[in-house]
Amino acid sequence: MLKEARADEHLLTGPYRVLASTVLGVVVLAVLGALMGPQWDPVALSDPLAVQTSSTQIGEAPALVRHEVRQRVVTVQLDGTSVQALLSEPQGTDGPARAVVFVHGAGTGTYQEAFYEQAHALAEAGVVTLVPDKRLDTYSLRHRDYVQMADDYAHSVALLRTLPSVDPDRVGVYAESEGGWIAPVMAANDPSLEFVVLVSSPVVPPRQQAAFAADNYLRATGVPHGVFRAIPRAVGMAIPGGGFEYVDFDVTTYQRRMTQPVLMVYGTGDSSMPIVQGPMQVMRDTAIAGNSDVTVRYYEGATHGIRVGADIVPAFLKDMAAWVTGLPQTAGAAPKVAGDQPSQTFLAMPVPEPRWLHNGDVVAVTLIASCIVVALAGLVAPVARGAEVLVTRRRRPDGSAAPAAHRYAPGVARWAAALGAGVVVTVVGFVWYILAIARLALDYTSNGWVVTGAWIAVRAVGILVVAAAVLLFRSIVRNRASGVPVAPGAARAIALAIVVAASAILLVVLAYWGVYQLGI
Structure with missing residues (x-):
């Protein structure tokens, strides 16, 4: 009975708690993404323009005379x-x-x-x-x-x-x-x-026409509904690098x-x-x-x-x-x-301006800088360990190297690496997906593997990133409770803080663009 109770307790505090925490994290990101920016909800065109005849011939036009x-x-x-x-x-x-x-x-x-x-x-x-x-x-x-x-x-x-x-x-x-x-x-x-x-x-x-065309192209391509959130957030923001004043002409x-x-x-x-x-x-x-x-x-x-x-x-x-x-x-x-009788389902209308992340320069710099920082932070631990080994060798008379004493606490390095690498992969995958969808739309073609399959893949990786964040947090809490230093040395502590902070920023940006949307 005691073993069974301990097994039940492990299930409640182990995988199930990680799963529950991951679900909670995804829900929080979904709500945050919904609150951060405008939704895309075009108004249906309810007043069609009816043609008077199917013939395009111009009334009262004289016969054409051919000239050299x-x-x-x-x-x-x-x-x-x-x-x-x-x-x-x-x-x-x-x-x-x-x-x-x-x-x-x-x-x-x-x-x-x-x-x-x-x-x-x-x-x-x-x-x-x-x-x-x-x-x-x-x-x-x-x-x-x-x-x-x-x-x-x-x-x-x-x-x-x-x-x-x-x-x-x-x-x-x-x-x-x-x-x-x-x-x-x-x-x-x-x-x-x-x-x-x-x-x-x-x-x-032009801004309204661009949003209208994007909406039509995406509908024709058959993208998941969540992708439409990107329309007002991309078209409505100030474009990186300045210029483009003509889009509101x-x-x-x-x-x-x-x-x-x-x-x-x-x-x-x-x-x-x-x-x-x-x-x-x-x-x-x-x-x-x-x-x-x-x-x-x-x-x-x-x-x-x-x-x-x-x-x-x-x-x-x-x-x-x-x-x-x-x-x-x-x-x-x-x-x-x-x-021919024309058909227009939705109105071309003013594009809602994003409440947050309206400045395109800020969005671009944030994404690029955060990805670079995560990548550089991942190099800190091996560089720090190499430096410690060199210092140890210099200090030992026989030149032998002793194992470096400073290491991340058990599980911390693994899940920090998974978090940083995963969030960067999700960002790159999402950007690739948007570009791929744009190309399909402009070519008036569709590809189910890209349209639906790639979207599912991007979101799945995004969810795994949230799970990695949960596991990292649990590792930090567990090691602190046991008195084990989480990140010994200033370099490791700073690198861990940078990975966590930059990953958090990227997760919020991904939520903003709809990767974690749940129909909210």
Whole structure:
């Protein structure tokens, strides 16, 4: 009976207590992670935009007339620099023709690699087109000024208006993707622009669009719900290294001054843009300026560049050319909204700002420094032991080495090493997981082993780290109760304190990013 009672006592104070303490630790981290930052709970879009017909044909548009096209490269003078541009002029038009300037999306666009099909289709239809290179000396990942970029593209508009082949009163703008934040600025600042074409326009501020795209990509990839916590905490924080002021640029004030007819085009396969919310917002904004001439077209299955596979949608080129050449009759022609029925599940909305860890520099420095400190602290014990052995040899006349007296207490070194190594592995694994998910999302692909398997693996290692922390704490308490020095010598004591402190910091950061979330 006595043996059985002792066995029961061992079970209650041994593995079961470690398990209970580990569970408690995970729960504490889960609650802490939930309290530290915003959750991600996008609002459902409850007001869909219904198409009037499945046909994308532009009402009241005249039949397109094909023209031969002559091309040449011209120089556009900007403030402080110049760029090259491809000018395409239709031949055989009746007098000066309508013209359009193309505004690039994100990236390092040049006339050799952008808008070939669009510019050619318009030029063949009788519209002079100018595709300038994007100005890059003032454009980078961290620094973009959409108002200044609008001024740069305005120089291309001015150049077109000086050409004999162009009617200066009939010059418009074609903008794609990121250009959707630039063209409305141009239109508001230059009311004499005749029209605006917005293709795959984000409309909402860049930070909101990024969060919306991340949400859609992650849902399509099938990631566990806990990963969504990273959206507001990553997108909402100040990005490490500074810059990125443009992520909060709001084009609304400029859209509310747009009096020109607007053609908006989206592919229903584009999950990166708010394809329903965007046109609705532009309709509301332009209405404030007294402008109701907004035409919207959706192309079935087309992606961000209005492509299905590698090919641009032919109907898009035809419809765009028909709308532009048919102005002003096509500006208000029915149907206003047509094509494939778009679907947008959630609104692109303001991103909650993290209450804690808002400063990206602090987050990055904390992670990197803590991992480095843990790694360096792990070298202290062997270095200290080596120094003690050398000192002992010098002091013994026969040169023999006696075992160093100073050692960590039983179990302390083992569990401290497990804690430090485990938390660093969890951090590295989590960063790898996020990067892997981002790549899958951007490629519109999924991989169950990565999406679910790697997430389970990261969380499992994280839980084992908490167990190692519990076992380390128990070892320290047990040895102190027995009168055994836990970490003899200043070097060992400092190294242990550093490992514990840095690991605690990393555990809190991991909890913040959702590794320990329990649906809280």
